[in-house]
Amino acid sequence: MSMTIYRDGKFVSEEEAAVSPFDRGFLYGDGLFETLRCYDGKMFRLDRHIERLRSGLERLGIPLSVNEAEFAGVLRELMKHNNVANGVARIIVTRGVGEFGLLGKQAQQPVVLAACWSQPPPAPERYEKGIQCIVSHERLSPKHDLKSLNYMGQILARREADAAGADDAILLNHHGHVAEGTTSNIFLVLGRELITPSLEAEILVGITRAAVIELAHAEKLPVVERIVHQNDLFHADEVFLTSSVAEVVPVTRIGSHWVHLGRPGPMTREMMRAFQALVRREAK
Ligand SMILES: Cc1ncc(COP(=O)(O)O)c(C=O)c1O
Numbered sequence: 001m002s003m004t005i006y007r008d009g010k011f012v013s014e015e016e017a018a019v020s021p022f023d024r025g026f027l028y029g030d031g032l033f034e035t036l037r038c039y040d041g042k043m044f045r046l047d048r049h050i051e052r053l054r055s056g057l058e059r060l061g062i063p064l065s066v067n068e069a070e071f072a073g074v075l076r077e078l079m080k081h082n083n084v085a086n087g088v089a090r091i092i093v094t095r096g097v098g099e100f101g102l103l104g105k106q107a108q109q110p111v112v113l114a115a116c117w118s119q120p121p122p123a124p125e126r127y128e129k130g131i132q133c134i135v136s137h138e139r140l141s142p143k144h145d146l147k148s149l150n151y152m153g154q155i156l157a158r159r160e161a162d163a164a165g166a167d168d169a170i171l172l173n174h175h176g177h178v179a180e181g182t183t184s185n186i187f188l189v190l191g192r193e194l195i196t197p198s199l200e201a202e203i204l205v206g207i208t209r210a211a212v213i214e215l216a217h218a219e220k221l222p223v224v225e226r227i228v229h230q231n232d233l234f235h236a237d238e239v240f241l242t243s244s245v246a247e248v249v250p251v252t253r254i255g256s257h258w259v260h261l262g263r264p265g266p267m268t269r270e271m272m273r274a275f276q277a278l279v280r281r282e283a284k
Pocket residue numbers: 035154180181182183184185204205206207208209242243244245
C-alpha cells in the first residue's frame with residue numbers, strides 16, 4: 001500500500017510526492033533533512049530538530065515556510081495516516097528546481113517533504129553485546145553542522161565497515177581527529193569522565209549528544225569536549241555512539257581492539273538507561 005507523504009502543504013500519495021529530476025536536492029544534495037524516532041506516537045525534542053533544520057537552511061539561503069508547531073501537526077497527521085506508533089519520521093527540504101550549475105539562484109520554490117513509517121527499534125543484541133566498528137579510511141568532509149542530503153562519505157565508510165564484517169565505522173576529519181560515527185556522535189569514557197569531540201571537529205551537533213551531555217551534568221559526571229585523537233579510542237574504558245534513531249549504542253570492538261573486554265561498560269549502560277528515562281519523561 002502506498003504511503004501518505006506530506007509535500008508542500010498537502011498530504012499526497014508516494015507517487016504524487018515524487019520530485020522533479022531537476023530538483024537540486026536530487027542533482028546536488030542541495031538541501032537538508034532531519035530524522036526522528038516515533039515513540040508510541042510521540043516524538044523527542046522535535047523543537048531542537050526544527051531549530052537545527054531552520055538554522056542550517058538559513059545558512060544555505062533556503063527559506064522555510066513551515067514552523068515547529070506546523071511540523072508537529074504534520075508529523076502527527078502522517079503517523080495517523082500511515083498507522084505508525086513506533087517508527088521513524090523524516091523531514092526533507094531541498095532548494096527545489098533551478099538552472100544547472102551550483103548557484104541555483106533561479107530556484108525560488110523549496111520543496112518540503114515529510115514521511116513517517118513503522119520501524120522496529122534496533123535489535124536488542126546491539127545494546128546487550130555492543131557493536132563492532134572500524135576506523136574508516138574515508139575522511140569526513142567539513143560540513144559545519146549541516147545535516148546535508150549528501151552522505152557520500154558516510155555511505156562509503158558504512159560500505160567499508162560492512163566489507164570488513166563490522167557494524168559501523170568511525171570517521172576521522174581532515175586533520176585525522178576522531179569526528180563521529182556514520183550517522184551518530186561518539187563518546188569515550190575514561191574513568192568517570194565522558195569525552196566527546198568538540199565542535200571544532202566539524203561534527204553534526206547531535207540532539208542525542210546534547211541530551212547525553214545534559215544527563216551527565218545532572219549526574220555530576222565531568223564531560224570534556226575536546227580534540228579526540230585516534231589513539232584515545234584505544235585507551236578508552238568505554239566507547240558509545242549516540243543518535244536519534246539508535247539512542248545510546250555501546251561500541252565493544254574497534255578493528256581488532258576489544259573495548260571493555262568486549263562488553264558494554266557501566267557508564268554506557270547508565271547513559272542508555274538515563275536517556276530512555278528522559279525520552280519517557282519528555283516525548284510528546
Ligand atoms: C552524521 C551524523 N552525526 C550525528 C548524528 C546524530 O544526531 P542526532 O542525535 O541529532 O540524531 C547523525 C544522525 O543522523 C548523523 O547523521
